[in-house]
Amino acid sequence: MSLTNISVLISGSGTNLQALLDAQERGDMPEASFKLVISNAAGAFGLERANKAGVETKVISSKDTSFLLKVLRESETELIVLAGYLPILPRAVTDEFCGKILNIHPSLIPSFCGKGYYGIKTHQAVIDAGVKITGATAHFVDAGVDTGMILIQEAVSVKWDDTPQSLQRRVLAAEHRILVAAVKAFTENRVVISENHCYIEDEMDLLVNMEGAFL
Numbered sequence: 396m397s398l399t400n401i402s403v404l405i406s407g408s409g410t411n412l413q414a415l416l417d418a419q420e421r422g423d424m425p426e427a428s429f430k431l432v433i434s435n436a437a438g439a440f441g442l443e444r445a446n447k448a449g450v451e452t453k454v455i456s457s458k459d460t461s462f463l464l465k466v467l468r469e470s471e472t473e474l475i476v477l478a479g480y481l482p483i484l485p486r487a488v489t490d491e492f493c494g495k496i497l498n499i500h501p502s503l504i505p506s507f508c509g510k511g512y513y514g515i516k517t518h519q520a521v522i523d524a525g526v527k528i529t530g531a532t533a534h535f536v537d538a539g540v541d542t543g544m545i546l547i548q549e550a551v552s553v554k555w556d557d558t559p560q561s562l563q564r565r566v567l568a569a570e571h572r573i574l575v576a577a578v579k580a581f582t583e584n585r586v587v588i589s590e591n592h593c594y595i596e597d598e599m600d601l602l603v604n605m606e607g608a609f610l
């Protein structure tokens with residue numbers, strides 16, 4: 396089986412990117428080939444992570460759709476991973492790469508998602524709402540915002556004394572685990588799509604991390 400060419404899009408610290416690179420380094424993703432890391436922000440620390448791992452990087456404005464598409468085509472990208480990428484992908488990209496774009500979101504979609512729900516704001520909203528369970532979602536990207544088919548989720552309990560920062564730390568750890576599982580499954584052709592939902596063969600599609608929960 397030939398390797399899957401992957402381009403990872405970032406905007407910031409790149410801890411999700413790092414989780415992917417570490418997994419490959421450990422030999423956990425033998426079918427993945429990380430060809431490119433593209434950031435819309437020149438100062439994104441994730442670019443340094445990519446350089447350290449020997450992965451080519453590019454800074455492309457989120458407005459420059461034609462150049463983004465040119466770069467994705469020339470690198471023969473077969474999977475796009477949005478790993479903390481903040482801009483909304485243009486329709487031209489989501490159409491051309493339909494079924495080949497994965498995103499990681501810091502909540503259990505369809506809760507706390509869509510316009511305005513990103514980064515620490517998501518966790519603040521979770522705490523303000525008083526919910527007891529949150530988590531992370533890895534999903535396919537369609538033309539909407541956080542509306543594509545859900546592939547895998549991990550639930551994280553909300554502790555009574557959580558701050559947005561303490562909650563973000565636990566959810567981020569869950570993001571790293573399920574993003575690696577989602578990308579690995581895609582590169583190994585273990586994603587099963589039936590009608591309007593999908594799942595991963597040989598994998599639980601709901602993981603539960605009840606650290607701190609009152610069991």
Ligand code: GRF
Nearest residue numbers: 407408409410411479500501
């Ligand atoms: C994470 O919360 C991720 O879910 C969101 O962007 C944040 C930063 O991710 N999409 P990273 O550390 O840059 O990977």
